[in-house]
Amino acid sequence: MTTTRGRIDKRQAILEGAFTVFAREGYAQACVQKIAQEAGVAKPTVYNHMTDKATLFRHAMEAAARTVLDERIAALEPLADPGADLRATLEEVAHALLRLHTDGRSCALRRLLFSEITHFPDLLEIVQDSGPDRLRQALADRLARLALTGRLRTTDPDLTAEQFLALLLGPLEARTRLGTRTLPDPELRTMAGDTVESFLRAWGAA
Amino acid sequence: MTTTRGRIDKRQAILEGAFTVFAREGYAQACVQKIAQEAGVAKPTVYNHMTDKATLFRHAMEAAARTVLDERIAALEPLADPGADLRATLEEVAHALLRLHTDGRSCALRRLLFSEITHFPDLLEIVQDSGPDRLRQALADRLARLALTGRLRTTDPDLTAEQFLALLLGPLEARTRLGTRTLPDPELRTMAGDTVESFLRAWGAA
DNA sequence: CTTATGTTGAACCCATGAGTTCAGAAACTA
DNA sequence: TAGTTTCTGAACTCATGGGTTCAACATAAG
Incomplete structure (x- = not known):
């Protein structure tokens, strides 16, 4: 404790600590005391930056979502x-x-979003719209280019992107036991191969 | 209140009320008082049947999972x-x-399972093993028969079943906004059609 | 009628934790 | 150095809720 660094990034530390604790304990079970401790900060400091436990949660989720999304969009780059x-x-x-989808942060984010969606409906706009939706959109764009150059045969890139992602990520839920088990890399390779195999069989150019 | 019926089904009423309240509020936010009220029962009666809030939760989840599973297995019947x-x-x-997957009970069950899986790891065995896994198993059996009679071309029914379910159910998460939006039946029909279209393109007999 | 079991409502104990207050300590500013 | 802002730790208030107790009540069996 008492890592007396600059004040500007106290906020950052609080958000990261908050997400860590929320991820570990869940929203209701996470107490602000522990969050402050995790962030190396005193409890009143937390309330200096955030008015509520609720808004603390919102901001922590938003920050986590942003980083997760950026990584995922970047992963599509090779398709350009x-x-x-x-x-x-x-x-x-x-x-x-x-690999990104099975990452601890990513799993925790989805779990928290899913579990608190009824208490924080606005998280849907904050996180979801900038999550899977944008990813699908970006993938659809890539696939559309491929269709134009005749390397895929699809007339509906949005549907095709949706199906690719479903085929790829759908099995994860069961295989990772809802995110409680980490899959060995070879298994991920196999899953990627199986997905692409079926995907190309359905949508690949003759 | 005071629906003084037979005593045998007090337990049943408690389990149903518990699931209803847990589904609405989440585990931590659900208080036993409200559960008792929802079940039309006094609080001490709840503790007469269940030792803990935790075991109450477990039993409620188990009961809900059982009914959900039975419905889903039955839905595969036409493939026989x-x-x-x-x-x-x-x-x-x-x-x-x-339709079954977008049902309120089903969504609530998945949400609760997902959110409390870190606090109740044993729920995985109780619910998951008797949920998606058994469904995939049952579907794989059906598909294997179809492959034997030459109506599908697959050498790995398990993988094929997994992909069918992924293709079908994967898009639901985004489309139902994590279960907060109910889809109109025509959209479900379209999704079923799109899934089968791609599925048959990848695995259908020539 | 009597006894045993199960239910009820209300009150109770007690732990947890959100949010606040405050006096003092850093730390940055000038 | 003096002044301003922020952080800190500890103690505090207060609401919530798990779990229990108890006396009164209903029901079913003998």
Whole structure:
């Protein structure tokens, strides 16, 4: 404690500590005392920056969501210019998405969002719109380019993107036991391969 | 209140009331007082049947999971003897599964399971093993029969079943806004159709 | 009628935790 | 150095809620 650094990033420390504790304990069980402790800060300091436990939660979720989203969008980058081997590029992207999706932060974010969605309906706009929706959108854009150059045969890139993501990420829930089990990397590779295999069988160019 | 009926089903009423309140409020926010009220019972009566709030939760979840599972397995029935039109049968089953999966009880069950999985790890065995896993197993059995009679071309029914369910149920999360929005039936029909379309393109017999 | 079991409402104990107050200590500003 | 802002720790208030107790009551069996 008493890591007396600059004051500007106290807020940052609080948000990170808050997310850590919320992720570990859940919203209701997480007490502000522990959050302050996790952030290396006194309890009143927390209330200096955030009026409420609720708004603290909102801001922590928002911050976590932003970083998670950025990583995921970045993972689509290879599709912007796929080489000759489309399958390999798809598998690479699929594998990257799987790793990001099974990351502890990502799992915790989804779990918290899911569990508190009834008490914080506004989290949906804050997190979801800037999460899966944007990812699907970005992927759809990539796929549309591929369709235009004849490397995929689809007339509905949005649907195709939705199905690719469903095929890829759907099995994760059961396999990771709702995020309580971490999958070995070879299994992720296999899943990426299986997904791309079926995806190309359905949508690949002749 | 004071619906003084037989004593045998007090337990049943408590379990149902408990699930209702847990679903509405979440585990931590649900207070036993309200559960008792919802079940039309006095608080000490609840503690007569269940030692703890925790075990009350476990039993309520278990009971809810059992009914949900039974419905889902039953929805696969048409696949036991698909008529000449395999596509139509698959669409029928897909549509039934979508409706069950978007049901309020089902959504609430998944949300509670997801949110409390860190505090009640044993729920995984109680609920999950008898949930998605058994459903996938049952579907894989059906698909294997179809493969044997040449109506599907797959060598791995388990993977195929997993992908069918992923393709079907994966998009639900985003579309129902994590279960906070109910989808109109025509949209469910469209989703079932899209799923079967892609599924057959990847796995259908020539 | 009597006894045993289960239910009821109300009151109670007690732990937890949100949010506040305050006096003093850093730390940054000038 | 003096002044302003922020942080700190500890103690405090207060509401919530888990779990229990108890005396009165209902019911069913013998």
